[in-house]
Amino acid sequence: MKLSCYPTSIFKISKFLQVVFLLIVVTECNPKSAKNTESIIPIDTLSAEAETVREFQKLIPGEIELNDDCFGDVIELKGLQKNTSAIFEVKETQMLVKDSLLIMANLNNGNMFLIFSLPNFRLVKSLGKMGRGPGEFQFPKLVPSENSENLCYIYEQANNHLFSLQKDFSITELPFKLRDGQTKRMINDKLLVSFSPNEFLYAESIKGGKAIFDFKVLDDSTQNQMIYNLSFSDAYKSWASYIGDFGANAEKERAVYAYKYFKRLVFTDLKNNTSRTLIFNAGDAKKGDAMATMSPENTTHYWGMSAQKEHVYVLYSGRSPVEVNKEWRKKEYYIFVEKYDWNGNPIAKYRLNNWGYFCADEQRGKLYLASVNDADPFFEYTIE
Known part of the structure; x- marks a missing residue:
């Protein structure tokens, strides 16, 4: 065994x-x-680290003086002209991208809104007649939407009404109205962004300057609150001195305002109620009334903005309308786009070989420009 x-x-x-x-x-x-x-690493430590990664960095408050060399070398971009079957004159144009669509508001005698498919710029739909009747528009502005259920909102400056442009291309008036402007002007100058279907931020003229407001729709009422005063000098009290462009980012809780007649931008941290002002050494606008400020001999700085998820893009001229017209007679067409992160840090500066209205498409790495000088107006620029 x-x-x-x-x-x-x-x-x-x-x-x-x-x-x-x-x-x-x-x-x-x-x-x-x-x-x-x-x-x-304990599980609770991992969760804490994940939260830290997701938290957006804080904005450093204060006023910062900058020169143009803060961007590094200007990046020269040559646009690819894109043909479309749509025939229209580029006039007081505004554009934004939602999903695979380029949505345009264009002031003309036909339809006010044109919708194109990307990347081929095929006209999908035209709608929105000019007029004073039901369903007609006089001075509409596109409002980017964070809502996945619609394409964007439309703000009618003539009567302070808000509409929703649905995914089936129908236009529905919203059941509430924004507060009337604080200044006695025939046309409201609100610049809106949407944080949600029930919350909008806007910049608007106030007595002696301009301010940012938060507008909320509650169960049976609305709430309107001023959250930041954009006025910066008693020497400039005309509403025209504070004309500019406004954008915001709901995810990062940031807002930005760029002044047309000053090379000046204000980035606001909405969560912590702090701001960062970028002041470039570019000279001040003329003092005086609106006529003096908007003189064609006065330098135009910023006059277009496209707020994206990671960066904000601002159209920049840096010349007066008189100087631009002289260049056009020589067939010299160009304009700049400045790129910033949402904490107000300069990232890049592009020189586009045309002039017009623009929007950014950060998802595809593109800038789109509607030229005022070409019969086929669309140009596509590839950015880094």
Whole structure:
């Protein structure tokens, strides 16, 4: 019996030694083994680190003086002209991208809104007649939407009404109205962005300047609150001195305003109620009334903005309308786009080989420009 069991015992011992050896090897090689317990990160620590990664960095408040060299070398871009079957004159144009559509508001005698498919710029739909009747528009502005259920909102400056442009291209008036302007002007100058279907931010003229307001729709009422005063000098009290462009980012809780007649931008941290002002050494606008400020001899700085998820893009001229017209007579067409992150840090500056109205498509890495000088107006620029 012992002889018959002896080989079996040897086999069992051998198997046991093999198992022990494998355990030693695995223990030495595996960083998650008991021998390396100090490298194991507790689950609650992982969750805390994930929260830290998701939190957007804080904006550094204060006024910062900058020169144009803060962007580094200007990047020259040559646009690819895109043909379309639509025939229209580019006039007081505004554009934005939603999903695979380029939506345009264009002041003309036909339809006020044109919708094109990307990337081929095929006209999908034209709608919105000019007029004073039901369903007609006089001075509409496109309002980018964070709502996945619609394409964008439309703000009618003539009567302070808001509409929703649905995904089926129908236009529905919203059941509430924005507060009337604080200044006695025939046309409201609100510049709106949408944070949600029930919350809008806007910049608007106030007595002696301009301010940012937060508008919320509650269950049975609305709430309107001024959150930042954009006025910066008693020497400039005309509403025209504070003309500019407004954008915001709901996810990062940031707003930005760029002044037309000053090379000046204000980035606002809405969560912490702080602001960062960028002031470029570009000279001040003329003092005086609206006529003096808007003189064609006065330098135009910013006059177009496209707020995206990661960056904000601002159209920049840096010349007066008189100078631009002289260049056009020589067939010299160009304009700049400045790129900033949402904490007000300059990232890049592009020189486009045409002049017109623009929007950014950060998802596709493109800038789109509607030229005022070409019969086929669309140009596509590839950015980094």
